[in-house]
Amino acid sequence: MALIHEKISALLEDMNLSNRQAALKCGIPYGTFNSALKHEREIGWSTLDALARGLGVSFHYFSSETSGLELLPDIRADAAAVKAFEILNTRLQAAARTRQYSGCDVSLQDFLDWWFTNSGRLEGFDRLQHAVDMFNPPDAEQNRIQPIRSGPASLASICFEVSDSNQLRSTLNGFSDNVNADLVMAHSEAISRGEPVITHPSLDVKLLNGRRFTRQYRRVLAPVYLPDGKLLVVNFSQDIKTG
Structure with a gap:
C-alpha cells in the first residue's frame, strides 16, 4: 500500500x-474516496486538505515522508516475547502518529x-x-537576539x-533586559562552541x-551556515511542562 494511503487508513x-x-x-464524495483507498488510486491535495480540516489534524501529517516509528524485532525471542513486541510496536507507532496529527512530527x-x-x-x-525558528547572530550591544524566520x-x-519574525521580535523585545541577556548569551555560546547546545531553561514572562x-x-540552539558561508542560529524547542 502507498504511504499516503497507509497514513489515511491509520x-x-x-x-x-x-x-x-x-x-x-x-x-x-464517499464513492470516490472509498475507491481511491481500496485501489490505491491518486488522492488529490484538495481531498487531503478536506481530511486535515475535517478531522482536525495537521496537513503536514499527510505531506511528511515518514509513517512513524518502527522497532526491529529480536529474531531469537520466544512466542510470548514476539507478542509483547508486536503490542509495544503498535503502541509506539500510534504515539508517533499522534505527534504527527498535531504537527509535532520532528x-x-x-x-x-x-x-x-x-x-x-x-x-x-x-x-x-x-518546527524551528532562525536567527541572525545576536546583537550583544543592543542585548537582543535577531529573529529572521518563525517556523509555523x-x-x-x-x-x-x-x-x-517581526511578531516574534516584538514579543522578545517585550521581555526584561535580564531575559534578553540570557537569550543573547545562549545564542553566543552555540556560535562559540560551533555545535548544538542543549539546555532546559525556564521562562516566566508577561506577553504582549x-x-x-x-x-x-x-531548547537546542545550533549554528548553521548558508551556501555563501553566512552564519545563522537555529532554535528547536520542545515543551516539558506548562504552568
Missing part, C-alpha cells in the same frame, strides 16, 4: 472512523541527526523548517501566537497580549 483507525463516516465528516533526535549529517550546513532542511509549528510560534507565560522547555 488515521481513520485511530479515530475509529469508517471510510463513509470520514467522508461525511469531511464533506468529500523529534530532538531528528534535529540532531540532520545537523550532524550536514555538518551544520543549511541543506536538506525541508522536513524540519516548520515552532514552540515559540504556537505559545507566543506569532506568525512571522497580557497573558502570563510560564514554561520549562528543552
